[in-house]
Each structure stands twice: as C-alpha cells, then as structure tokens.
Amino acid sequence: MKKNFNILISFLIVLTLVFFQSCQKDEILPQQNENASLDVVLKKADGTRTFYGPTVPLGNGVARTWVQKDASGEALLEVGVNISAKALENLPDEPVALVLPFHKTKGQGFYNHVLLDWGPEGHEPPGVYDLAHFDVHFYITSVEERMAIGPQNSDPAPDPKYIPEFYLQLPGVVPEMGSHWIDLLSPELDPVSPEVFTHTFILGSFNGELTFWEPMLxxxxxxxxxxxxxxxxxxxxxxxxxxxxTGYRITWSENPGTYTIALTGLTWRQGE
Structure with a gap:
C-alpha cells in the first residue's frame, strides 16, 4: 500500500505544472448591479442576516456571493456562492473565471472575493480531475494581490502548524492564483481503490501566506x-x-432553484 501511495504522489507531482496551468482562464468581472449588491435577507427566527454581492452572468443564469452574520452583525457565520439553476444551462465550451465580490459594505472583512472557475474538460491528472467541474476559491487577499502572482517553480510554504494534516503542497505556482494544497485523504486519491471525483477541498497559499479555501465539485x-x-x-x-x-456545504434549494457552495461553521481564531 505504501508503494502504491508513493507512486500516486509521484504521479501527481509530475503532472502538477500542466494540471494547474490549465486552471488559468480569462477572468470576467461582475456586473455593477446596485440593487443586487444591497440585497439583505432577514431571518426572523434567529435574527441572522444574509448580505448578497452583485450578480455575474453564467450560462443562462447568474452567480453571486453572500455572507451571513449573526443578529448583532458582528460575528460572521458563513460565506458562500449561489448559482442559479439556469446557470448550468448553456455553460461555455471554454474555461472561464468569474470574479465575484462580496456585498460592498457588509461583505468586507476576512474574505475579500471569490474566484469561480468553470472547466468544461476539467484538468490533469487524467482519470482523476478531468471531469467538467467548478473551482470555488474564497480569497482573503485582494484581486490586485492575486493578479500580481506570476509563474514560478517554487513557493515558500506557510509554517506547518497552519496546515491541517495530510495536505500536500503541489510544486509550481499558478499565475494569478498561487500554490495549491491537495487533501491526500480525498476518496479520488485513494491509492488502492480510488473513487470517481465528485467534490474535494483544496487550500491555497503564496509566499508563505495562506490565501484561499477552495471547494472543488x-x-x-x-x-x-x-x-x-x-x-x-x-x-x-x-x-x-x-x-x-470548520466545514463546507454543497446544497440544492428547490424554491428558488439555487445551488449553494459555502464555507460553514466560521470560527474566530487569533493569529500567532
């Protein structure tokens, strides 16, 4: 089993540069929809509020970010992206990247923006991630900082204490994204009986700093x-x-027809 595991890791590393170069896409900026950016939903049962960002066209529908805060407006409970049902109709035949900002006054805080990537043919390694999928990057750095990242062969890693166990930093840096850390415990990477990829979670860093959290589905x-x-x-x-x-959620809501990808159980942590 250990031998098979080492073979898998070697395989992933060899293919990494091609793998993540294919993630690069032309970015599409959001529409300036003033009404959408100021939408607020009040959940009367518990007093929590959800603040939405501007909509961005995707397929025949739209995508948009949101943040959920507690009744006091101080604690951040969840952050997420909603994708309308029609957005999965008439998706582009080419890879695209959508820049999704958060609500202009209530969404700014720890999370800065979302980079939503659509890959109609997926990417390497073949037989693992070469399925049509979305990469949902929740960035804590600005668009300008992310766009300034250039190609390079190596990238200093954050201190290991900031990385959960069994995450592996792949070599190379994806321009305008950063370094990617894969979860070696993901079912599709099982060295003995790999499952078909459906969803996984990736971490991102650059120059020793964690920069994004990414559900991929x-x-x-x-x-x-x-x-x-x-x-x-x-x-x-x-x-x-x-x-x-502390978790991520992927759900469908029938009314209205909406897919949601969210970071959940947000917990305030002090840096050290």
Missing part, C-alpha cells in the same frame, strides 16, 4: 441536487486573526 454532482456538509480537518494554529471554516 463536478457539474454532474451539482446536477444531482446534493445536500451535504463536510467537516474540515483543522490546523494546530492560525496565521492571522480571522473567521476560519
């Missing part, structure tokens, strides 16, 4: 109208003060 998985929440393994320490996820 296939189109077919979304079309199956999922309803899952997955716990995330936690590091032993946190790099900066902020609201860190």
């Amino acid at each position: 296939t189109l077919d998985f979304l079309l199956g109208k999922p309803d899952i929440e997955v716990p995330l393994r936690q590091p032993s320490a946190w790099q900066h003060d902020g609201w860190y996820p």
Whole structure:
C-alpha cells in the first residue's frame, strides 16, 4: 500500500505544472448591479442576516456571493456562492473565471472575493480531475494581490502548524492564483481503490501566506441536487486573526432553484 501511495504522489507531482496551468482562464468581472449588491435577507427566527454581492452572468443564469452574520452583525457565520439553476444551462465550451465580490459594505472583512472557475474538460491528472467541474476559491487577499502572482517553480510554504494534516503542497505556482494544497485523504486519491471525483477541498497559499479555501465539485454532482456538509480537518494554529471554516456545504434549494457552495461553521481564531 505504501508503494502504491508513493507512486500516486509521484504521479501527481509530475503532472502538477500542466494540471494547474490549465486552471488559468480569462477572468470576467461582475456586473455593477446596485440593487443586487444591497440585497439583505432577514431571518426572523434567529435574527441572522444574509448580505448578497452583485450578480455575474453564467450560462443562462447568474452567480453571486453572500455572507451571513449573526443578529448583532458582528460575528460572521458563513460565506458562500449561489448559482442559479439556469446557470448550468448553456455553460461555455471554454474555461472561464468569474470574479465575484462580496456585498460592498457588509461583505468586507476576512474574505475579500471569490474566484469561480468553470472547466468544461476539467484538468490533469487524467482519470482523476478531468471531469467538467467548478473551482470555488474564497480569497482573503485582494484581486490586485492575486493578479500580481506570476509563474514560478517554487513557493515558500506557510509554517506547518497552519496546515491541517495530510495536505500536500503541489510544486509550481499558478499565475494569478498561487500554490495549491491537495487533501491526500480525498476518496479520488485513494491509492488502492480510488473513487470517481465528485467534490474535494483544496487550500491555497503564496509566499508563505495562506490565501484561499477552495471547494472543488463536478457539474454532474451539482446536477444531482446534493445536500451535504463536510467537516474540515483543522490546523494546530492560525496565521492571522480571522473567521476560519470548520466545514463546507454543497446544497440544492428547490424554491428558488439555487445551488449553494459555502464555507460553514466560521470560527474566530487569533493569529500567532
């Protein structure tokens, strides 16, 4: 088993540069929809509020971010992306990247923006991630900082105490994204009986700093109208003060027809 595991890791590393170069896409900026950016939903039962960002066209529908805060408006409970049902109709035949900002006054805080990537043919390694899927990057750095990241062969890693166990940093840096850390315990990476990829979770960093959290999920998985929440393994320490996820959720809502990808169980952590 150990031999098979080592072969798998070697295989992944060899293919990494091609793998993540294919993630690069032309970015599409959001529409300036003033009404959408100021939408607020009040949940009367518990007083929590959800603040939505501007809509961005995708397929025949739209995508948009949201943040959920507690009744006091101080605690950040969840952050997420909603994708309308029609957005999965007439999806582009070419890869695209959508920049999704948060609500202009209520959404700013620990999370800065979402980079939503659509890959109609997936990417390497073949037989693993070469399925049509979405990459949902929740960035804590600005668009300008992310766009300034250039190609390079190596990238200093954050202190290991900031990384959960069994995450592996892949070599190379994806321009305008950063370094990617894969979860070696994901079912599709099982060295003995790998499962077909449906969804997984990836961490991102650049120059020794954690920069994004990324649920990655296939189109077919979304079309199956999922309803899952997955716990995330936690590091032993946190790099900066902020609201860190303890899980991620992928769900379908019938009314209105909406898919949701969210970071859940946000917990305030003090950096060290």
